[in-house]
Amino acid sequence: MIYKFLSFILIMNSIQNMYNILLESYGKQGWWPLTSITENKGYHPGRYYLPRTHGEIFEVYIGAILTQATNWKTVEKAIKNLKELDALSPEKLIITDRTSVIDAIKSTGYYNQKYKRLLAISEYYLKLGERKPTRHELLGIDGIGKETADSILLYAYRDPVFVVDAYTIRILENHKLIKKKEKYESVQKLFSDSIPRDFKVYQEFHALLVEHAKRYYIKTTPKEKKKKIIFDPLLMEI
DNA sequence: AACCAGGACGTGA
C-alpha cells in the first residue's frame, strides 16, 4: 500500500517536471488562437485576459467543434471563410444558408455533422446570455464531448479544467505514467493532483503537450510504419 | 500513396 502511495508521488513529480521542461523548451503557447489577433497566427502568449468579447469567446466554441479530428490549419481557413461570409456569430450563423456555411467549413471535413453542431452551439450560446455554461450543460449539446467541453471551459472561460486529448494520452503512456486505456477523468485527475490549480498552467500545459506531440509523436516517413513514436527526448529527462 | 489529424456518437455484443 505504501508502495502504491510512493509511486503515485513519483508520478505526480514527473508530471510537474514535464511541465517545467516543456515550458522551458517551447515557451508560452498563447492558446486559444483568435482571428482578432493579427500577429503570430492568432496566438497570444502571456495575454491571459483573452478572450474577452462575445465575438472572441464564441470563436473558441466554433474552433473547438471544427478542430475535432482535424488539424488547426484547416480550421484557420474555415474560420476565415466564415468571417468573410459574415457568419461568425451565433445570430448570423443560424440565418446563413446551409450550403454557404458548409462550403466555408468544408476544409475541416465531416462538414454535415459539423454544420449541425455549429447550429446547436449557436442556439445554446444565444440562450446562455451573459451566463457561464456548466460542464454538464455543454456535454448535453450535440457534438460536445468531454474534450470539447473542457476546451471551451478552459480557453473561453478560464476555468481550471484540464483538457485531455489523444496526444496527452499517447505521451503519458509512452512515459509509463498511466496504463493503457486509462479513462478520461482519471487522467484529468492526475494532472489536477500534480500541478497548481491555475488556469494559466492548465492552458499552457495542454498546448505544450500538443506542440510536443506534433514534434515527436507523429509518424514522419512512410517507412516507419510500425513505429508511431520516433524518440521523445523527454524520456531521458524526467 | 498511405496514413493521420487539437473527437463524438451510434450500435451491437
Added chain:
DNA sequence: TCACGTCATGGT
C-alpha cells in the same frame, strides 16, 4: 461498459 464503424477533407 466497450470495441468498432462512421463521418470527409487536406496535409505530409
